[in-house]
Amino acid sequence: MSIERGLEFSVLPTPRIHFGAGTLSKLPSLAAAYGRRMLLVTGRQTLRRSPVAASIPDELRRAGIECQCLEVEREPSPELIDEAAALGRQKPFEVVVAIGGGSAVDAGKAISAMLLQRESVERFIEGQPGFMPHDGRKVPFIAVPTTSGTGTEATSNAVISRVGPGGYKRSLRHPDFVPNEAIIDPELMTSAPPELTASSGMDAFTQLLEAYLSPFASPYTDAVSCSGLVHFSRSFELACGAGALDVAVRADMAYAALMSGIALSNAGLGIVHGFASSVGGLFDIPHGTLCATLLAESTRENIRQLRASEGGEVALQKFANASRILTGSTTGNVMDDCNRLVDLLEEWQARYAFPRLGKFGLREADFATIIPATRSKTNAATLDEAAMRRILKARV
Structure with missing residues (x-):
């Protein structure tokens, strides 16, 4: 055998x-x-x-x-x-x-x-x-x-x-x-207030998504990430609102965060956390807030680059699967599901009023310092300077 x-x-x-x-x-x-x-x-x-x-x-x-x-x-x-x-x-x-x-x-x-x-x-x-x-x-x-x-x-x-x-x-x-x-x-x-619940929850979600899409992901980290995404999807909005005092809702969010820690340790993270390091070293921005405000645009840029690259189909399938987990349904088309994921992230960005980075002092002139210092070797797609600049510019 x-x-x-x-x-x-x-x-x-x-x-x-x-x-x-x-x-x-x-x-x-x-x-x-x-x-x-x-x-x-x-x-x-x-x-x-x-x-x-x-x-x-x-x-x-x-x-x-x-x-x-x-x-x-x-x-x-x-x-x-x-x-x-x-x-x-x-x-x-x-x-x-x-x-x-x-x-x-x-x-x-x-x-x-x-x-x-x-x-x-x-x-x-x-x-x-x-x-x-x-x-x-x-x-x-x-x-x-x-x-x-x-x-x-x-x-x-x-x-x-x-x-x-x-x-x-x-x-x-x-x-x-x-x-x-x-x-x-x-x-x-x-007892966590709504704004902290939302920003920390988006940190956990970002880690689950980036570990799931990492080139170093494995069947083990995929299982961990998807399990976390399932629990996150059913309780994130509740935890930020009517279910804030519901221990079962909070348990789902705590489980999602725990899974995100295990997943990132074994698969790595992507461009959002690359920026969290480089931007976060220059400006006093709460980590969860930084992740929350950059995720939709980073996801859009990753999907754009994967569509244009050879061999990006597997990662696009993963983005689509994450969309299906979060929305509970599928359009039957990979790219349509990917676009629905970006739409949902933008909806959360608006609903929970994640601030733009300019509020903390970030300006376009800072990009020349930030971009060379940003590491993204475990990002889903290869992003050049122009791609990173687009992400940051959209959220200044």
Whole structure:
């Protein structure tokens, strides 16, 4: 019997996942298994906004855990990570827990990775001068997301940002940085306001779509991406409106975000996240907002390039399939389904009032800096400078 050799792929590690309403109650016992001295990283509004999360510090202390808190206001900077790591070296932490949105979880992940190092985190950030590979040692880390967006609870990288001229938004990465545990409790997400729900949801959707369309996608990542798209499609609009307090709706969105993290880790991302890095390093734009405002135009440009290129049929079929999942129907024609996808994305763009990038200070004069710094090797289509310029110009 011959063995089929065409199907080959590898899968990166995932955390031990605890998914479902009420799973936050597991946190004290899970954390205590790693140690009694904890750094608790939260978003600035996490404990104030969520009645479910508000009691966590007291519950941890009742479990005999000595808990020091650190609030994170925005995407973590190298200075924040270095300061927290220096604090932890004076009084070593045995476990790091992050409860909050993607920025808080990324901060916790990076701190856990740097507590056992002596160098600045910038030495280990991809693409930085003097880059030095990290050895992977870390303090055990538990991720507890409160938004359904980045999927960082399932990834091996933490995004670090320095915003402004010469700035960057790049990753601290190692396979061992995947959280030891991920607690995904949709009850934590019901307090997220509509604008955050919409922008973070679009981040998760962008990651699912870009991983699905990646040239490095596999049957595994296709299955993960499509599963996430199904759950996203039935609950995104509800989560942004009448179903905001429905735990089942929030569970769908949390599942979509989790799947997006797993998919992107194994397949990569596309041009929207390429711009998220290059534009996000220059301007202080919330990551989900940047993804949300660029996705429709980026999808249109990808489809245009794929139609004009040889061998683009498979990717066009995938765009059409994503359209069928989101709309629940098909026109029977691949290109018509692709166009319906763009139409739906533009409808969401208008309905949820995703702002143009010019609101944050981006101008056409900045394109000359942004475009050469934009990486898109895992994008669905090959985009030249003119194509990237069209995308940005449409959303300035």
